[in-house]
Amino acid sequence: MTYKETLDYLFSRLPMYQRVGKVAYKKDLTNTLKLLEKLDNPHRKFKSVHIAGTNGKGTSAHGIAAILQTAGYKTGLYTSPHLKSFTERIRINGKEVSESFVTDFVDRIHEAIDEIEPSFFEITVAMAFDYFAQQEVDIAVVETGLGGRLDSTNVINPEVSLITNIGFDHMDMLGDTLEKIAAEKAGIIKPGVPVVIGERQPETALVFEEIARKQGSPLSYARREAWKPKGLVPSYLVRNYPGIKAVVDVLIDQGWKISPNDIETGLDLLNELTGLKGRLQVLQNQPLIIADVSHNADGLRVLFEQVNEICKRTLHLVFGSVKDKDLSPIFKLFPVGAKCYWTQSSVPRSLSVEELAIQAIVNGIQGECFTNVNEAITHVKEKVLPDDLILITGSTFVVAEINDL
Incomplete structure (x- = not known):
């Protein structure tokens, strides 16, 4: 073969x-x-x-x-x-x-x-x-x-x-x-x-x-x-x-x-x-774009705490998840004032962006929907200011599909 x-x-x-x-x-x-x-x-x-x-x-x-x-x-x-x-x-x-x-x-x-x-x-x-x-x-x-x-x-x-x-x-x-x-x-x-x-x-x-x-x-x-x-x-x-x-x-x-x-x-x-990738990995400066594979409550809590320390202005959060995960405690950890963009990966376990958006609304969080992480990143880059921070996280599989990783 x-x-x-x-x-x-x-x-x-x-x-x-x-x-x-x-x-x-x-x-x-x-x-x-x-x-x-x-x-x-x-x-x-x-x-x-x-x-x-x-x-x-x-x-x-x-x-x-x-x-x-x-x-x-x-x-x-x-x-x-x-x-x-x-x-x-x-x-x-x-x-x-x-x-x-x-x-x-x-x-x-x-x-x-x-x-x-x-x-x-x-x-x-x-x-x-x-x-x-x-x-x-x-x-x-x-x-x-x-x-x-x-x-x-x-x-x-x-x-x-x-x-x-x-x-x-x-x-x-x-x-x-x-x-x-x-x-x-x-x-x-x-x-x-x-x-x-x-x-x-x-x-x-x-x-x-x-x-x-x-x-x-x-x-x-x-x-x-x-x-x-x-x-x-x-x-x-x-x-x-x-x-x-x-x-x-x-x-x-x-x-x-x-x-x-x-x-x-x-x-x-x-x-x-x-060759470690996907751990607070800087993909671009000005605006700062970071990819991180943290995907459960404990890992995301630590990640969000660090992001809050380094974010100078507005946080743009590109987030995806898998189906078999309780997202309620994770939504509670989202930094106050973050602008959210929902996405999904191509693997069968991925939670659909539509379902993710519904769960987010139930937890009081609004966001825009994109069926591909690179589409989401392109969209966000067009609207951010130089001191903003774009964070892509929530699922190893979403991070893995970033083109420039």
């Missing part, structure tokens, strides 16, 4: 949570383990750091990878979802996996895919682990896709695990209380493996402590360490810094050679080193 045919095969024939939602969520690790067995268990052939959490896990993964790269280690990075290109999900030292490897991998395990019928995510995880093993990485930083306990990535035995924080997201699959969600995320805690908790929350602390105790896993809470970035970075990277630093400290205790300068340089050059 060609690369395009390979992607069509993966996207169209196999269930993928990002496109179709809950129906694609597999509640066990059987398929992943079967696939990996066909590949001679590559997940056992490299060292790793495993990251779960409601918010901040992607940023934390990129931050830890950037630090390890700066320290001279050949560093794999697995994250999801991608924004522009499928190959963004799998990187080594910031370089995306080649299209030829993706094609060759699917060709190589085509019969196993037909036999096992795994999900898109299960195949992608197996692909990443096979690539990291073949390329003999020193260490890989692996972000969970959804939850933790039953996530396809939860077959590795890492050097250290990180749980960034717990918030209300994907409640239809992970549970309707913070305690239940925490129990799912805590599924990445492995026997005897140190675990770092990025934020101590009263509702979840006992859950983590009890599971860590049963697993015989040393548990630590990240200390409130300050970090002053040299440029404009997402405030949630600053918020996640203590967890990142705590993980690095554990690795140093284990013998990994990482200096204070490696930490500072890695984080300052995070975007350049890892």
Whole structure:
């Protein structure tokens, strides 16, 4: 198959949570383990750091990878979802996996895919682990896709695990209380493996402590360490810094050679080193245009707080969402005085712009409707003043369809 045919095969024939939602969520690790067995268990052939959490896990993964790269280690990075290109999900030292490897991998395990019928995510995880093993990485930083306990990535035995924080997201699959969600995320805690908790929350602390105790896993809470970035970075990277630093400290205790300068340089050059996109990403100055993939209440609260600090005049908010999300608490977070523009993405899970507008009106918010994010951006750019700020957010898939990302 060609690369395009390979992607069509993966996207169209196999269930993928990002496109179709809950129906694609597999509640066990059987398929992943079967696939990996066909590949001679590559997940056992490299060292790793495993990251779960409601918010901040992607940023934390990129931050830890950037630090390890700066320290001279050949560093794999697995994250999801991608924004522009499928190959963004799998990187080594910031370089995306080649299209030829993706094609060759699917060709190589085509019969196993037909036999096992795994999900898109299960195949992608197996692909990443096979690539990291073949390329003999020193260490890989692996972000969970959804939850933790039953996530396809939860077959590795890492050097250290990180749980960034717990918030209300994907409640239809992970549970309707913070305690239940925490129990799912805590599924990445492995026997005897140190675990770092990025934020101590009263509702979840006992859950983590009890599971860590049963697993015989040393548990630590990240200390409130300050970090002053040299440029404009997402405030949630600053918020996640203590967890990142705590993980690095554990690795140093284990013998990994990482200096204070490696930490500072890695984080300052995070975007350049890892290719991170969609996190407070500046697309244009005057007017300032920012794209950010924050999509749940906790993430958007932090984003809006930072935007309020840097917005000099009027905020123009281009916003889209997915169908399976309660938007009422999110609408309450919208900055006062923001002008709103509703949009949608092309994926099946996307909430239609008409339905989004209706939900907004119910919550007392008016806005203009556009069926394409680029159409919305073009419209807004024609009416803004130089000191205004345009923010595109609310859905990873809306951000991914921005032309100039």
